[in-house]
Amino acid sequence: MSKMLYNDAIMERDNVVDIEDRAYQFGDGVYEVIGVYDGEPLMMDEHMERLERSARELRLTLPVSTTELKNNLEKLVEANGLQEGIIYMQVSRGIASREHEFPNPETPAVTVAYTREEVRQSDVEDEGRPAVLVEDIRWLRCDIKTLNLLPNVMAKQKAVENNAVEAILHRGDIVTEASASNVFMVKNGELYTHPADNYILNGITRRKIIQLCDELDLKVNEQTYTVNDLLNADEVFISATKLDIIPILRVDDQTIGDGKPGKITKQVLQSFRSLYQKSVRNKV
Ligand code: PDD
Numbered sequence: 001m002s003k004m005l006y007n008d009a010i011m012e013r014d015n016v017v018d019i020e021d022r023a024y025q026f027g028d029g030v031y032e033v034i035g036v037y038d039g040e041p042l043m044m045d046e047h048m049e050r051l052e053r054s055a056r057e058l059r060l061t062l063p064v065s066t067t068e069l070k071n072n073l074e075k076l077v078e079a080n081g082l083q084e085g086i087i088y089m090q091v092s093r094g095i096a097s098r099e100h101e102f103p104n105p106e107t108p109a110v111t112v113a114y115t116r117e118e119v120r121q122s123d124v125e126d127e128g129r130p131a132v133l134v135e136d137i138r139w140l141r142c143d144i145k146t147l148n149l150l151p152n153v154m155a156k157q158k159a160v161e162n163n164a165v166e167a168i169l170h171r172g173d174i175v176t177e178a179s180a181s182n183v184f185m186v187k188n189g190e191l192y193t194h195p196a197d198n199y200i201l202n203g204i205t206r207r208k209i210i211q212l213c214d215e216l217d218l219k220v221n222e223q224t225y226t227v228n229d230l231l232n233a234d235e236v237f238i239s240a241t242k243l244d245i246i247p248i249l250r251v252d253d254q255t256i257g258d259g260k261p262g263k264i265t266k267q268v269l270q271s272f273r274s275l276y277q278k279s280v281r282n283k284v
Contacts, residue, residue, distance in 0.1 A: 003079045005072050005089070005113040007063065010079050013114060021110055023092030026100070027148035029109075030054040031090035034073070035242040036115070037276035039083050042241075044070055046204045051091070054145045059102070060093050063109045073113055082115045086242050089113035090147060118242060125269060128247030128261045129165035131238070133227065134158055136169035136176050136199075143198050155179040165246055166238050171199065173226045181240035182206040184220075185233035186264045191220040192229070205239040205272075212271045218264060235262030237269075245269045 004013040022028035032051050035042045048066035055062050062069070073087055092110045096103030134155040139148075155167035156179040167179040176194050177183055182203040184193045191213060196202035213220045230236060234257045236248040245268060247261035261269075 002115060003076065005076045005111065007108075007111050008068075008072065010072070010076055016112070018095045018110075020098055021092050021095050022103070023090060023110070023147055025098055027146060028058075028060075029090050029092035029147045030058060030060065030145055031088070031147055032145065033241045034087040034089070035276075036077055036082050036085050036087060037120075039077065040276075041073065041077065041087060042276055043204050043208065044073070046207070050145060050202070050204065051089075055091065057141070057144045058093075058146065060091065060109060062091060063111060069111070076113055077115060080115045082117060084120065085116050085118040087113060087115050092147070120242070120244070124165070124246055125244060126261070128249040130163070130250040131166045131168050131178070131236075131248045132159050132162050132164045133252050134167040134169055134179070136171045138169075140198055142176070142200055143196070143202060145201055152179040166248070168230070168238075168248075168251060170227050173228075174199075174224050175227060175230050176200050177203075178238050181238040181243060181246075183230075184209065184237050184239065185225065185230055186235035186262060187229070187233050189219075189264070191218060191264065192225050192233075193220065193222055194224055195222045203239060203241075205241055205244065208275070209239055209245070209268055209272065212268060212275075216267060216271060218268070231256075233257070235265045237262075237265045245272055 002013055003010050006016055017024055032047045034047045048070055052066055090112055094107040094109050096107045138151045159167040166181055168183055169176045175183060177200040184191050194200050210220050231251055231254045236256045237245050239245050247265045248256055249259050
């Protein structure tokens with residue numbers, strides 16, 4: 001059995017869930033998923049910064065500094081000898097008698113983390129996959145990475161039942177993001193993605209892509225676009241931790257572009273891959 005982090009201690013992964021942990025009963029907590037490549041977490045500082053923000057927005061006090069947390073997570077990766085995969089970590093508002101309101105402020109938050117080996121699916125990244133459209137019925141603070149993921153779960157299930165890789169969400173006419181990833185479309189050589197407001201999670205991968213596009217001299221428009229725009233795009237791709245970038249070849253029954261991974265998508269993917277290939281090279 002692999003090891004987990006429970007607050008400050010690295011221990012055997014065991015059944016440590018308390019039935020009155022607020023994460024368990026209310027989804028009252030925040031989380032992060034961090035990619036690990038060749039034993040190295042990718043963009044850890046950015047994930048820690050986002051965790052801090054999510055916690056602040058929910059008035060949840062992190063039990064330790066993010067520097068300390070980062071150290072603990074690195075120790076966990078080492079303890080598990082993880083080379084390629086993810087770190088999942090969450091912080092809940094703690095364990096207290098079940099009442100909806102916040103517990104006594106003395107109640108310590110509970111941090112748990114574990115790692116999972118996951119081999120990168122480069123064939124999926126190279127080939128692309130279809131997606132489906134699902135109405136976005138989530139709350140209006142999608143910018144906070146909370147444990148409440150039921151609408152995302154329902155949407156992703158619909159994708160799987162339709163042999164699709166993702167469910168692209170739309171609020172009325174406007175494309176927001178996907179059940180567990182951000183969405184980009186390409187039209188006439190320019191990229192478009194929903195602005196980082198309360199309707200989407202500002203993905204760490206999304207931000208990195210925007211930065212890479214700048215270096216590649218590709219224009220990214222952080223502006224809203226419609227379902228119709230999406231269906232008539234030249235290229236569409238999704239982005240998230242570990243999934244990295246997946247070209248979307250079809251949305252429901254509509255083929256995107258010529259039904260193959262697009263030129264700009266491939267360029268962005270190549271540039272993203274060189275990020276972790278570079279970190280591997282630097283280590284050697
Ligand atoms: N999900 N949007 C949503 C709703 C997400 O759940 C995710 C990530 C993203 C992409 O964010 P990032 O690039 O920081 O991973 C966008 C993670 C991977 C998950 O819940 O498993």
